[in-house]
Structure formats: structure tokens, C-alpha cells
Amino acid sequence: xxxxxxxxxxxxxxxxxxxxxxxxxxxxxxxxxxxxxxxxxxxxxxxxxxxxxxxxxxxxxxxxxxxxxxxxxxxxxxxxxxxxxxxxxxxxxxxxxxxxxxxxxxxxxxxxxxxxxxxxxxxxxxxxxxxxxxxxxxxxxxxxxxxxxxxxxxxxxxxxxxxxxxxxxxxxxxxxxxxxxxxxxxxxxxxxxxxxxxxxxxxxxxxxxxxxxxxxxxxxxxxxxxxxxxxxxxxxxxxxxxxxxxxxxxxxxxxxxxxxxxxxxxxxxxxxxxxxxxxxxxxxxxxxxxxxxxxxxxxxxxxxxxxxxxxxxxxxxxxxxxxxxxxxxxxxxxxxxxxxxxxxxxxxxxxxxxxxxxxxxxxxxxxxxxxxxxxxxxxxxxxxxxxxxxxxxxxxxxxxxxxxxxxxxxxxxxxxxxxxxxxxxxxxxxxxxxxxxxxxxxxxxxxxxxxxxxxxxxxxxxxxxxxxxxxxxxxxxx
Ligand code: BG6
Numbered sequence: 001x002x003x004x005x006x007x008x009x010x011x012x013x014x015x016x017x018x019x020x021x022x023x024x025x026x027x028x029x030x031x032x033x034x035x036x037x038x039x040x041x042x043x044x045x046x047x048x049x050x051x052x053x054x055x056x057x058x059x060x061x062x063x064x065x066x067x068x069x070x071x072x073x074x075x076x077x078x079x080x081x082x083x084x085x086x087x088x089x090x091x092x093x094x095x096x097x098x099x100x101x102x103x104x105x106x107x108x109x110x111x112x113x114x115x116x117x118x119x120x121x122x123x124x125x126x127x128x129x130x131x132x133x134x135x136x137x138x139x140x141x142x143x144x145x146x147x148x149x150x151x152x153x154x155x156x157x158x159x160x161x162x163x164x165x166x167x168x169x170x171x172x173x174x175x176x177x178x179x180x181x182x183x184x185x186x187x188x189x190x191x192x193x194x195x196x197x198x199x200x201x202x203x204x205x206x207x208x209x210x211x212x213x214x215x216x217x218x219x220x221x222x223x224x225x226x227x228x229x230x231x232x233x234x235x236x237x238x239x240x241x242x243x244x245x246x247x248x249x250x251x252x253x254x255x256x257x258x259x260x261x262x263x264x265x266x267x268x269x270x271x272x273x274x275x276x277x278x279x280x281x282x283x284x285x286x287x288x289x290x291x292x293x294x295x296x297x298x299x300x301x302x303x304x305x306x307x308x309x310x311x312x313x314x315x316x317x318x319x320x321x322x323x324x325x326x327x328x329x330x331x332x333x334x335x336x337x338x339x340x341x342x343x344x345x346x347x348x349x350x351x352x353x354x355x356x357x358x359x360x361x362x363x364x365x366x367x368x369x370x371x372x373x374x375x376x377x378x379x380x381x382x383x384x385x386x387x388x389x390x391x392x393x394x395x396x397x398x399x400x401x402x403x404x405x406x407x408x409x410x411x412x413x414x415x416x417x418x419x420x421x422x423x424x425x426x427x428x429x430x431x432x433x434x435x436x437x438x439x440x441x442x443x444x445x446x447x448x449x450x451x452x453x454x455x456x457x458x459x460x461x462x463x464x465x466x467x468x469x470x471x472x473x474x475x476x477x478x
Contacts, residue, residue, distance in 0.1 A: 007414040009475040014117060014421025015467075016078035017071070017443065018378050020124035020169065022054045023430040025084065027061035031099035034090025036126035037137070037185035038433075044187070049321050049436035050450040057431050058446045059456050064107050066458065067428060070444055072114035074464060075471040079116050080377060080423045081107070082124035082169065085150055092128035093146045101157060108161055119164040119377075119423070121224070122151050122208065125174050125184070125433075132186060138175070138197040144204045151208045155217050163219035164421075166297050166377060167208050170226040171201050172254050181316055183434060191276045199278035202257050206291035213292070220420075223258050224297030224377040227251060229362045231305045233340050238308040242337035245270075246306045249336055258296060259370040261289030270336065295420055296366060299378035300405075303345075303358035309338035320351045321434045323384065327351070350382055350439060356404030363412035363419065373418040379405050380425035382432060382439040385461065393445045393461035402463065406470060406478040424467070428458065443467060 022038050029035075042053035060067055071079055085092065087100030104120075111118045127137050135142050151167070168174075177184035179194030188194070205223055212221045228250065232243035245266070252264040262285075271277040309332040317329030328351040332338025345355045359379065366374055381401040385393050402424060413419055429442035436450040443464040447457045470478060 001415070003411065003414045006410050009410065009413065009478075011474070013419075013474060014078040014119075014164075014375075014423075015471040015475075016076055016080055016117075016119065016421055016423040017425075017427035018080035018119075018423040019060070019426050019428070019430055020082045020121065021084040021087075022057070022124070022126045023426075023433070024058050024060035024081075024428065026054065026056040026059045028055045030061065031087070031103065032090055032097040033084065033100055034086035034092075035129040036084065036086045037129050037132050038126050040129055041185040041187065047183075047187075048434055049432075049438075052431060052436040052450045054431050056453055058428055058448065060428070061103065063456070063458075065110060067444075068107070068110045068114055068116070070458060070460070071111075071116055071427060074443065074468045076116050076427075077471065078119050078164065078421055078423065079111055079427065080119035080121060080164075080166070082121035082126075083154060084126050085123065086126065086128050088153060089128065089150055090130075092131035092134075093149060096153060105157070108158060112161060117164065118158075118162045119166065120154065120158065120162050121166040121169050121377075122154065123147070123167070124169040127185070137186065138178075138201050138204075139193065141200055141203070143200060144207050147204045148207045148211050152211050152215065155212060155215055160218060164375070165212065165217075165219060165221040167205050167221060167223045167293075168201060169224045169377075170299060171198065171205065171223065172250070173226050175201060183319070191274065195271060195276050195278045199280070199284070203284060203287055205258070206261070206287050209291040209293055210287075220294035222293035222295040222297050222375065224299055224375075225251075225254055225258065227255070227298045227300055227362050227366075229303045229358050229365060230337075231303055231342065233305050233307045233342075236308075239306065242308045243306040245333075245336040246304065246339075249333065250304075255296065255366070255370065257288055258293055259372055261285065261291065293372070295373045295375045296370065297375045297377035298362060298366070299425070300359050300362055300376060301379065302353040303342070303355045303361070304339050304353075305342035306337040307340045309334055309336060311335040314338050319434070323349045323435070323439060325349045325351065348381065348383060350435065352382070354381075354401060356401075356408040358408075359405050360408040360412045360415070363409070363417040364415055367412075367415075367417040373420050375420045376409065376422045378423060378425040380441045382435070382441050384438060385429075385440045385445060387445060387447075387459065391459045393459060395461045395463045398461070398463045399466045402467070403470075403478065406475060410475060410478055
């Protein structure tokens with residue numbers, strides 16, 4: 001619908017930006033930190049672009065004061081970051097590693113000092129390697145207790161200081177890439193194991209949310225879901241059904257569980273037919289239904305367009321991790337859907353579709369289906385950036401991308417969606433898990449690449465100043 005006048009962003013709207021521990025911190029073995037599954041996985045030849053890893057990343061561990069000063073200069077209202085479980089409990093459980101906890105205490109204090117609301121992600125994929133080796137990580141129900149204890153330790157450590165918490169980051173991504181595509185640790189290709197691990201992650205997520213509420217923590221908690229809204233390529237009913245299948249299997253399969261504690265019916269039927277359905281034990285259903293997130297976090301980057309895919313049709317295809325436009329392969333789930341090219345939108349050099357309107361559609365769908373407030377925990381454009389001789393970065397393409405998405409949020413708010421905040425991905429440039437350092441997302445350019453650590457100097461891109469203005473006027477002209 002067209003609005004005669006758009007609704008203003010709420011006064012308390014959280015304009016923010018985000019990162020994740022492994023992608024920015026570095027200091028991979030400092031101050032008592034234990035090894036995570038990513039510390040190990042990146043050393044397997046061929047797994048990451050040019051063998052890149054986060055040993056040093058963008059050295060945020062040692063430069064966080066400089067980074068927070070830049071955030072303050074930009075006017076950020078919130079900074080979303082993740083805590084490395086292995087800094088708190090080097091082996092996943094046991095005694096707290098005080099030095100590791102101190103790093104985050106210092107970071108949180110620094111943010112508060114600059115009036116920036118800290119937003120903590122409890123889990124952004126860097127599982128303690130010990131837990132992986134001891135009991136298979138997410139494949140064992142023991143992780144429910146260990147993750148809940150780890151979370152409770154942080155809740156108490158930051159009670160009253162941190163008001164926004166993200167439980168799991170992109171459970172749909174770390175389970176699919178970890179257990180179906182072998183692109184993330186533990187490098188497995190087995191759908192049955194994926195859906196089993198995913199069910200246990202659902203239980204752990206529910207348990208942590210309940211713990212937060214039992215402890216009467218001041219603040220809000222929710223999971224962050226990587227939501228890619230699905231479209232049909234045209235009105236051929238077969239293609240429309242394919243889009244429904246994709247939405248059920250790729251989106252409702254997680255969101256329905258977070259908000260309703262129930263798996264979607266058609267997707268579950270499909271998994272049962274394949275022999276991939278998880279085992280639901282007595283008590284599981286009650287636990288899932290008892291947990292009530294205070295918001296749904298969404299990471300929105302793109303939409304997906306779908307067409308009919310027969311039972312003997314295409315399966316998973318190679319992702320584009322090189323930045324060569326057009327190099328990703330066709331992919332789908334036989335019998336459900338296949339992803340096709342949307343002729344109405346442009347794509348990045350990594351073949352991600354650029355679709356600001358899709359964010360409005362995402363917010364509309366979530367609002368209608370779940371009636372829950374939404375925190376946009378990630379949105380951004382990964383592109384090549386060029387630095388000039390004067391150390392300037394003219395990323396007008398990023399400004400265009402982000403301003404389109406900010407406008408879409410405003411339209412969704414005008415439609416009636418409740419949006420608590422917007423975190424761009426990312427604040428500084430950082431390591432992309434599979435794509436190295438050349439796929440840049442930040443407002444702040446970091447002088448490093450996959451060939452060397454270089455100076456690590458920080459330079460403000462044009463988009464830095466653009467966002468500064470948006471925040472200053474609370475999106476009034478967006
Ligand atoms: C999300 C993750 O999937 O997207 C981030 O939460 C990630 O950690 C971001 O970096 C962008 O993805 P990529 O593959 O371009 O780095």
C-alpha cells in the first residue's frame with residue numbers, strides 16, 4: 001500500500017551496527033581463551049577463501065577503545081557484538097576465565113561511557129572445541145545445560161548494564177552449513193544429523209530464554225534468524241506452491257518454533273518422508289512452547305525466488321565465495337523448490353540479490369503471523385571497496401543499499417510493524433567466514449586483506465557520514 005505520509009521512527013529507535021567475536025577480535029589464544037570449532041576448522045585446507053582465518057582478524061581485542069570512539073563519533077545508539085564462549089569457559093564449562101570476562105566488562109563499560117547500548121549475542125558460531133570433541137556439540141542434549149549455564153553466568157555478570165540479548169545467531173545457517181553442506185564446522189553432510197542437532201539447538205534456545213525470564217533479568221532477549229523471504233517466479237500454481245514449500249521448510253521451520261513452539265506441518269511431513277525428522281522426546285514440546293522471546297531478531301540480506309523442482313531435480317549447489325559475479329550454482333531441495341534468478345532485482349558480486357522491498361515484506365509477514373516486535377540485528381552490503389590515495393572510500397553503492405533498506409523499514413513501521421532497532425552489518429570491516437577480507441561490509445575501512453595484516457588503520461568511509469546523519473535526524477528524511 002502507498003501511504004499518504006510515513007510514520008516517524010520511534011524516539012527510542014536503536015540505530016546500531018553489529019559484529020561477531022570471531023570476525024573482529026583476533027587474539028585467538030590470548031588471556032586464557034580456549035579453542036573454538038572455528039579455530040580448528042579454518043586450518044582445514046580449502047575450507048575458507050585463500051585459507052583466511054580469524055587469528056588476528058581486525059584486532060578489535062586490542063583496539064576496542066579506538067573502535068568504540070568511532071562508534072560514538074558516528075552517534076550509534078547500540079552496538080551488537082558476540083561473546084566468545086571460549087573466553088568465558090575455555091573448555092565450555094567449569095571455572096570462569098576471569099581475564100576473558102574482563103575483556104567484555106571493559107568493552108561494555110566503554111560503550112556505556114559513550115551512551116551506546118550494548119547488545120550481546122550469546123552464540124555467534126564459535127563453539128568450544130572441547131564440547132565438540134567430548135560429546136559432539138549440538139548433537140548432544142548435554143549442550144542444553146552447558147549453554148544455559150554459560151548464558152546464566154553472563155546474565156548475572158551484566159545484569160542492569162546490558163538490556164538487549166540475542167540467544168542464538170542464525171541457527172538456520174549454522175545448522176545447515178555445518179551439517180548439510182559441510183561449509184561450516186563440524187563439516188558434516190547428513191540431513192538427518194542436521195535436523196537432530198537443530199532440534200537440540202531449539203531446546204537450548206528455549207532453555208536460555210526461560211532462564212533469562214526466571215532470573216527476572218531487566219531487558220529483552222530473542223534469537224536472531226536469517227530470514228530470506230521467498231517469492232514465486234510467476235503465478236504458475238506449481239511455482240507458487242514451490243515458494244510456499246521454501247517458506248515452510250526454510251523459514252517457518254525455525255520461526256514457528258521460536259514464537260509458537262511448534263514445527264510447521266507440511267515441512268515436518270516432508271522430513272518424515274525423507275527419514276530426516278528429529279526425534280521429539282517427552283517434555284520437548286512443553287519446553288519449546290514455554291519459552292517466549294521478547295522480540296524476534298532478523299538478519300536480512302536478500303530474498304529468494306523459487307520455481308517447481310521435481311523429486312529428481314536439483315539439490316545443493318556451490319556458493320559464490322570468490323566475488324566472481326554469476327559463479328554460484330543452481331540449488332534447491334528436490335521435491336520442494338529450486339532457487340531461480342529474480343529478473344526484477346540486481347545482485348552483488350557475490351550473487352546476493354539486492355531487494356530493499358523484501359525487508360518490508362519480511363517485516364509485514366512476521367508482524368501478521370507472529371505479532372512480535374522485531375529487532376533487525378543485521379543488514380548490509382558486502383562489496384569490494386577501494387581506498388584512494390587520500391584514504392577516502394567512496395562507497396555510494398553501500399549508501400544506496402542501506403538507505404533503500406532504511407526507507408523500507410519506515411514503510412513497514414507505517415504499515416504497523418513494531419521495529420525496535422536496526423543494526424547494520426557491520427561497523428568495521430571484518431573477516432567474512434568463507435569469503436576472506438575482500439568482501440567488506442563496514443562503515444569503517446580496515447587496512448588489511450587476505451595477503452597480510454598491513455597497518456590495521458581505520459578509515460571512515462562515505463557511508464560512515466551518511467549513517468551519522470540518519471541517526472542525527474532519527475531517520476526523518478529516510
Ligand atoms: C550473517 C552472519 O550470515 O551474514 C555474519 O551472521 C556474516 O556473521 C554475514 O558475516 C555476512 O555473510 P558473509 O558470508 O558475506 O560474510
